Amino acid sequence: MSFRSTPEQSEIISAELVSQRIVACAGSGKTATAVRRVFEIRKRLIAQSGHVALLSYSNTAVNTFRKAYELLCAESPQLSRRVLIATVDSFMTSQILLPHASRMMGCTRQPFLVHGNELFLKNCRVFNGSHNVDIEYLHVSIDTDGGIAFTESSSRGRRKSVSPIDAKNAINKLAKFGAYTHELGRYWSLMTIGKENRLLEILARKYPYILVDEAQDIGSMHGVLLSLLQEAGSTVSLIGDPNQAIYEFAEADGSYLRNFKPPNGGYCQNLTENWRSVYDIVNVANQLTAANSKTAREVPTRKHGAFLIQYDPKKLTELLSTFSNILQSNGYTKVEASVICRGTALLEKLSGCAVDIGQGATEKFARAAICRDNLGDISDAFEWMLGGILKILDNPEHTLKHDILSGSNEIIPKTMRRLLWKFLKNSTTGLPHARLNAKSVWLPSLKKRLSSLLNDIETQCELSKLETWKHNVTAAKLNDNSLLQDDFIPSEMDGINLQTVHRTKGESIGAVLYIANPKDISNLLEGPVSEEGRIGYVAVTRARDLLILAVPETSYKSKAKLLKQKGFIDWD
Numbered sequence: 175m176s177f178r179s180t181p182e183q184s185e186i187i188s189a190e191l192v193s194q195r196i197v198a199c200a201g202s203g204k205t206a207t208a209v210r211r212v213f214e215i216r217k218r219l220i221a222q223s224g225h226v227a228l229l230s231y232s233n234t235a236v237n238t239f240r241k242a243y244e245l246l247c248a249e250s251p252q253l254s255r256r257v258l259i260a261t262v263d264s265f266m267t268s269q270i271l272l273p274h275a276s277r278m279m280g281c282t283r284q285p286f287l288v289h290g291n292e293l294f295l296k297n298c299r300v301f302n303g304s305h306n307v308d309i310e311y312l313h314v315s316i317d318t319d320g321g322i323a324f325t326e327s328s329s330r331g332r333r334k335s336v337s338p339i340d341a342k343n344a345i346n347k348l349a350k351f352g353a354y355t356h357e358l359g360r361y362w363s364l365m366t367i368g369k370e371n372r373l374l375e376i377l378a379r380k381y382p383y384i385l386v387d388e389a390q391d392i393g394s395m396h397g398v399l400l401s402l403l404q405e406a407g408s409t410v411s412l413i414g415d416p417n418q419a420i421y422e423f424a425e426a427d428g429s430y431l432r433n434f435k436p437p438n439g440g441y442c443q444n445l446t447e448n449w450r451s452v453y454d455i456v457n458v459a460n461q462l463t464a465a466n467s468k469t470a471r472e473v474p475t476r477k478h479g480a481f482l483i484q485y486d487p488k489k490l491t492e493l494l495s496t497f498s499n500i501l502q503s504n505g506y507t508k509v510e511a512s513v514i515c516r517g518t519a520l521l522e523k524l525s526g527c528a529v530d531i532g533q534g535a536t537e538k539f540a541r542a543a544i545c546r547d548n549l550g551d552i553s554d555a556f557e558w559m560l561g562g563i564l565k566i567l568d569n570p571e572h573t574l575k576h577d578i579l580s581g582s583n584e585i586i587p588k589t590m591r592r593l594l595w596k597f598l599k600n601s602t603t604g605l606p607h608a609r610l611n612a613k614s615v616w617l618p619s620l621k622k623r624l625s626s627l628l629n630d631i632e633t634q635c636e637l638s639k640l641e642t643w644k645h646n647v648t649a650a651k652l653n654d655n656s657l658l659q660d661d662f663i664p665s666e667m668d669g670i671n672l673q674t675v676h677r678t679k680g681e682s683i684g685a686v687l688y689i690a691n692p693k694d695i696s697n698l699l700e701g702p703v704s705e706e707g708r709i710g711y712v713a714v715t716r717a718r719d720l721l722i723l724a725v726p727e728t729s730y731k732s733k734a735k736l737l738k739q740k741g742f743i744d745w746d
């Protein structure tokens with residue numbers, strides 16, 4: 175459908191150049207509105223030399239914005255190109271961290287990102303009051319009094335606070351190498367900009383207008399950055415949906431957006447028309463959030479709406495077959511359908527991944543084989559492979575992983591890339607196929623072939639293998655089934671996407687099967703009051719025409735009535 179802005183959207187696009195807080199319902203055209211607003215601002219800033227920044231929270235969103243903005247610019251070739259479209263993190267990294275933070279970090283090189291399994295990180299572990307934990311688990315946030323709080327998340331699901339002295343000890347050790355984790359990139363950016371007023375002023379002058387999309391994902395560190403820029407003179411606007419704040423683990427619960435007060439003549443506005451979903455799905459979303467969004471969609475001729483089906487968690491294959499039949503008999507193609515679920519464990523099960531896939535380096539090689547042979551995801555497979563290899567090399571350069579992944583043209587990373595790709599691409603001479611018997615065939619072939627790969631690495635890259643490398647490639651947590659569960663997924667499912675709810679954020683999907691467990695159902699029914707409830711809301715609002723909520727048989731009796739009150743009906 176071609177885009178003609180609605181009165182609500184037009185008002186935002188053509189407003190004066192003031193700060194705006196736009197709270198928008200799902201499917202309300204935030205992307206189209208934000209990109210047109212930036213285009214409009216760029217036109218009006220013609221006499222000024224500053225840039226307009228459009229910031230978001232995922233590379234997918236950034237790519238979508240860039241394409242949409244290019245299309246708009248095609249109509250105005252004379253328009254200034256001074257627009258930066260980036261993620262909030264890459265804005266921080268490119269504008270503050272890389273060019274300026276080495277001064278604060280006390281390092282002599284440009285800072286570089288570590289990924290978590292570089293061996294030198296062992297020297298930078300954090301003491302959490304009882305033992306040392308890896309620095310990748312260290313989190314930094316700004317508490318309500320504006321102080322810096324340090325926590326660590328090495329025990330799943332529980333954040334433990336870390337004393338500032340212990341945290342800073344580890345952070346500073348890492349900084350001396352010039353290294354930072356994702357979290358610490360934000361920390362060093364804020365430390366730098368907080369100390370160097372002049373830099374802040376320059377940035378605010380360079381970016382007089384900043385629009386942040388997906389603003390419900392602004393966490394405390396990003397919030398401080400935006401507030402500082404605003405105080406220094408940038409006009410900051412936010413657009414987002416607090417009901418879709420699903421990154422609470424990253425300190426983002428939607429509160430920055432909810433509490434944002436546009437200064438100096440700025441104003442708040444809502445976008446309330448859903449262009450994505452049919453009436454029945456918008457109705458469910460409204461019931462869950464006590465909202466009153468309208469649907470702008472035409473009524474499709476094929477069967478559509480929000481339905482319930484029951485399933486037996488022990489018979490997931492049957493559920494997938496049922497969904498596939500529903501699609502086929504109601505005019506839905508496979509490419510417009512997705513099966514989604516909350517957690518990666520269920521997703522792995524659905525994608526045919528076995529439960530036991532080894533540990534340590536073995537697990538990394540196993541995941542590489544699964545990504546390549548089952549999910550067809552060669553770039554993820556490469557990262558897993560590299561992770562495995564780094565575990566069996568003897569003290570490689572701490573920047574090696576970064577250099578390999580960032581496409582460095584230096585001889586060692588370049589040669590490593592070539593050797594690893596060759597190993598990954600050929601399952602007969604390189605990484606063995608995931609369908610082989612794991613313990614008796616896959617692992618022995620892997621070890622034999624790794625041995626010759628490691629020899630090549632030693633001769634061509636001058637990197638030694640660990641003498642005891644075979645101790646890291648063991649059969650622990652591996653059985654003799656294949657790494658993939660044979661015949662788990664019915665063949666008619668081929669071509670239908672399987673993804674976690676988090677992965678679907680921002681997407682529009684023709685037909686969705688949301689496989690929920692009892693807890694997911696309770697959370698969904700409670701509404702967007704908790705992160706888990708918001709995850710349910712995101713799942714529901716991805717569907718364009720058909721939403722099927724799969725409810726475990728054991729929960730159906732107690733939950734069906736409540737779900738029907740929210741607008742679901744039984745699939746007949």
Ligand SMILES: Nc1ncnc2c1ncn2[C@@H]1O[C@H](COP(=O)(O)OP(=O)(O)OP(=O)(O)O)[C@@H](O)[C@H]1O
Binds near residue numbers: 178179
């Ligand atoms: N005025 C409009 N005219 C026609 N189509 C529109 C209009 N506004 C939005 N749309 C369409 O609605 C769909 C949903 O828009 P978009 O993906 O931008 O929503 P969103 O607000 O980002 O949703 P969410 O936050 O739920 O991901 C897109 O296909 C978009 O082109």
